[in-house]
Amino acid sequence: NAGVMQNPRHLVRRRGQEARLRCSPMKGHSHVYWYRQLPEEGLKFMVYLQKENIIDESGMPKERFSAEFPKEGPSILRIQQVVRGDSAAYFCASSQYLAESSYEQYFGPGTRLTVT
């Protein structure tokens, strides 16, 4: 059973370009979470999605950032007009369901975005 897949693993963009980060959850998982990690810091929640729905986007910057999780295909985190401050590692996690009795988020290897 393949784990959470993210691609690309490394992405270099010039200021003003667009970055598209992809996440394929574990098989059978319908919940996806995106987190951002700055150097020497912990992970910060960005957005929580289910298929075709954004459940919680309280951690997403108001501008330039968007996320989707279509019925078919991977979840996409899109950053428009990137700036140097967007340079970070972006991690995707997936879970099977949200329940009181059992809960675990499995993380992908991350995409390291560098803005030059």
Place this chain on the structure above:
Amino acid sequence: GESVGLHLPTLSVQEGDNSIINCAYSNSASDYFIWYKQESGKGPQFIIDIRSNMDKRQGQRVTVLLNKTVKHLSLQIAATQPGDSAVYFCAEKTQGGKLIFGQGTELSVKP
């Protein structure tokens, strides 16, 4: 606001010794906590979790202790090995499902 933090940013131990990594949380309503291990260049890896109705949970070589009175969480690693060298994060699950992570403690194991 909600926050999860760690007392020490770095911890150095001798191979074979036990390691204790601490974490403080601020939201007394939190009911689920997780410890993750992150090696360089990789994503966080689940180690062990604990629900708020428990005080202690044991895994293979790891034990998590929860003290709700002082809102403190700890991870104990028995017989620490070089492969345990990594950054360890505690995380707190909110009712909405998202995780709130602490800053992390870097564990270094000396041979």
